[in-house]
Amino acid sequence: MNRQKGIILVMVGAMFWGIGGTVSSRLFHEFDIDVNWLVTTRLLIAGIFLLTIQFFLKNRTQVFHVWKKKRVAIQLIIFGLLGMLAVQYTYMASINHGNAAVATLLQYLAPVMIIVYLIFRKQAVLTRIDVLTVFLALVGCFFLLTNGSISQLSVPIPAIIWGVLSGVSLAFYTLYAIPLLKQYDSLVIVGWAMVIGSIALSFVHPPWQIDLTSLTGEAYAYIVFVIIFGTMLAFWFYIESLQSLLAKEASLLGSTEPLAAVFTTVFWLKAPFGIFQWVGTACILLMIVLLAVKKDVPSPIEENIQNKKPLKIS
Template sequence: MSRQKGIFLVITGALFWGIGGTVSKKLFQDFNINVEWLVTTRLLIAGLLLLAIQFFSKDRAQIFDVWKTKKIAIPLIIFGLFGMLAVQYTYMASIEHGNAAVATLLQYLAPVMIIVYLVFRKQTVLTRRDVFTVTLALIGCFFLLTNGSVSQLSVPAPAIIWGVLSGVALAFYTLYAIPLLKQFDSLVIVGWAMIIGSFFLSWIHPPWQMNFQALTGEAIFYLVFVIIFGTMIAFWFYIKSLQSLSAKESSLLASIEPLAAVFTTVFWLNEPFGHFQWIGTICIIFMIFILALNKEPATIKSKVYKEEKPLKIS
């Protein structure tokens, strides 16, 4: 595959991720779509489609090989519940209580959390670059969440809590998946993780418990976009881009996701965004670019974080 095609795929996928979050907010506020139902349905359909793509590849046997030993099956279940499901639910809950822009930017604090975790575990050495990126993240968060006022928050507290939890879940998701990715294709791991998360959440809100007759054509269009384009195609394009781009390049180009989330939130949903919030947004996006431009993604200089197959889940 040509390099130009790889660049096109990763940028398109990142745009779908960012816009998908904003469209989800539209579903929550205008059509009263339940968060649990959307997450369950999104994970189930996207997971099945990703495994279907793998089925038509030369490595289709991997789809069922993951369940042959407890050594793989148990970590995969843990990854599906505390990685995939946790990331998806906390991200969507943050969007519901706030907006896609804030939720996406808070989720992108995960690399900073990974740095702090690995330094605490003495698996990496804290560098000046790390200190700078952590400082940028803290400044960015302060302006993003307060709009420069220390007396009040510009973002609802539940949105902040869910957004921070989404970053924590993404950090766990990223680190925990690495051993699994060394043995199986990412389409298999993520596809099954989505289905596992969907199966668990189905006990709380089954995907068939929905008044489908009340859905308008507009709502159905948005649902299809979130599930197909904002989840399945976005992830597929990102993974596909790694055939012609390095993980560093794909990570850098994928930084367009928070920009897409911010601009669609502000200009399509007309969400208020203060001057200091724009400064905070710029700080966080600048931090993302610094991390992506580093030799190893997320400035992790240890054997724990490899550059081979980064995951993306928004």
């Protein structure tokens, strides 16, 4: 029963992330919601929510103990700004300039970036699976962004730039989080990182500076969905699923996120998606599956998940 519960939780959580990206796209394009406001608001509320769970359901002493060590506090602030905030903002900016499908798929290039980084740092050995995953990532990106036409891009350049930066930010987020997650529960680190990121972005766009009276009931419903389902419950479900699933299982089942983002973008938002873009999507999804079932020394992503550390930040 625990295993079945874990499978359901990770799949539902990943679907919430994917659909949440598509709903955010609709908020940006149809209701003119400011990307800075949405990122600030969802991070602040979700961060407080995760810290509250830690305080009442887990080890409450860790919630504030993390600030008692100067070195850890500095690392946490860096993680919150250059990790959590960077990932959230670049991902949402990519959606704002393009769509959730492309933004999510580009973000999923992060594992390949980590592989390349570790090989250059001589912390990992290049394998045939690594070569194949990098090849699939490059081919997938080419078809996804060009739809098979070299002469023109089918995705706006700003969306591509922000999407690639989202992948880079996720790679940094994953690698930098390792020492912090070895010392404290994941809810504490992720929760405080969200709060730190939201406070920093509040100087650009405070969450209270928005005219909510001009929004329709539909817009309110979408905002609530992004904050509650696309952020808070998605994180919580993913974290809880790791109590009963192996790392590779969680990674593989988590691939429902890009699937949900692609299908809701194409069939709900009616975004144009050419045949070669579907081929590119298939290449990237195959890359995700290969990384999930890879049978060798765990990567930092797999190692963190194995140690019950949440890495999803979409």
